[in-house]
Amino acid sequence: MKKLFLSLLVCAMGLTALAQTNFRSISFDEALKAAKQENKLVFIDFYTDWCGPCKKMAKEVFPLKMVGNFMNAKFVNLKLNAEKEGKELAARYKVSAYPTFVVLDAEGKAVAELKGAMDAPTFIQKLDGKLNPEMTPERMAERYKAGERTPEFINAYALSLMEMRKEDEGFKVVNDYFQSLSKEERLNPANSFLYTRYTVALNDPKADFMVAHREEFAEAEKDAVMERIGRLYHSEFVTYFSGYKWAEKLFNEEEYQTLKKMLYELDLVERNNYEPMFRLVEARVKVDDKAFLKRCKAEYKKLSESGQSLLMMNLTRLIPSKEPEILKSMSEFIRSRLATSTPNVIMLSGRLLQSIEEGFKKN
Secondary structure, three states: OHHHHHHHHHHHHHHHHHOOOOEOOOOHHHHHHHHHHHOOEEEEEEEOOOOHHHHHHHHHHOOOHHHHHHHHHHEEEEEEEOOOOOHHHHHHOOOOOOOEEEEEOOOOOEEEEEEOOOOHHHHHHHHHHHHOHHHOHHHHHHHHHOOOOOHHHHHHHHHHHHHOOOHHHHHHHHHHHHHHOOHHHHOOHHHOHHHHOOOOOOOOHHHHHHHHOOOOOOHHHHHHHHHHHHHHHHHHHHHHHOOHHHHOOOOOHHHHHHHHHHHHHOOOHHHHOOHHHHHHHHHHOOOOHHHHHHHHHHHHHHOOHHHHHHHHHOHHHHOOOOOHHHHHHHHHHHHOOHHHOOHHHHHHHHHHHHHHHHHHHHO
């Protein structure tokens, strides 16, 4: 029985290893030799100890089964610290940003390069595209002109255009494709990228469709769709809470109430602790600076951490007063909350205090 348990444990460990990217502990020369023997390419992840995006890739992307399956089938994988054991190779392949991913043939010639952190599907798509002649920008343009319109191709082509900083062209490809689809096709899981990747504003027809049909998406897509909807509505609400709409004289009561109603319908209010934010938005358009600052003091502790950060970040826009009395009160408001504030709020508060206190000292 004990032997059986140990055998199962070894098998389980083996399956775990196969499920993630296999970065080999071998030298560069050994990697080139292995690539020749296995008919693979060499993939090098150049990272540094201090690089946040590098750690994100190591923790969230390379351990995933979908990534491991892709990487282990195509590459002999190496992970090298560009400031330590990989310093010489990093210089040879002109690596200057981190993370940088370099793909080499079995002779050591660079055939592809990627930079920066990204999610797993994007990473696989970009890397595969770099190695596939059918996915070069020129060839994709030809394929699009010839009428190819599969979800996979549209996603890849739009992403390629975005990377070349042709954002308008990329969004046109996506939006034209969306308009060509029937309702059933728009709900097809293969087309979920239209919403989760390329819907960035509430005034986008794709956003209207996503919200109207949110309960009709496949179960596997619903969480991602609802997360995107939440982000879109939060971004729109922040234009009110930050004081932008009020300061630019763009505040429209009817539009605000419609937005507020939708936040309730989408069950986002309690989840994001919007109630005290609503009260501050509504107070700002009704009361003077002195009274609004009093409201800020009353509501501050009721705000979420992100709400507190947003309030501090936009306090001088929300209260543009130059009166010494109000400026002093703003300074006291900020200073009295530093002891219990998050590091992010403290950092923001330092800049605010300098600006505010210089203002009332001058006056």
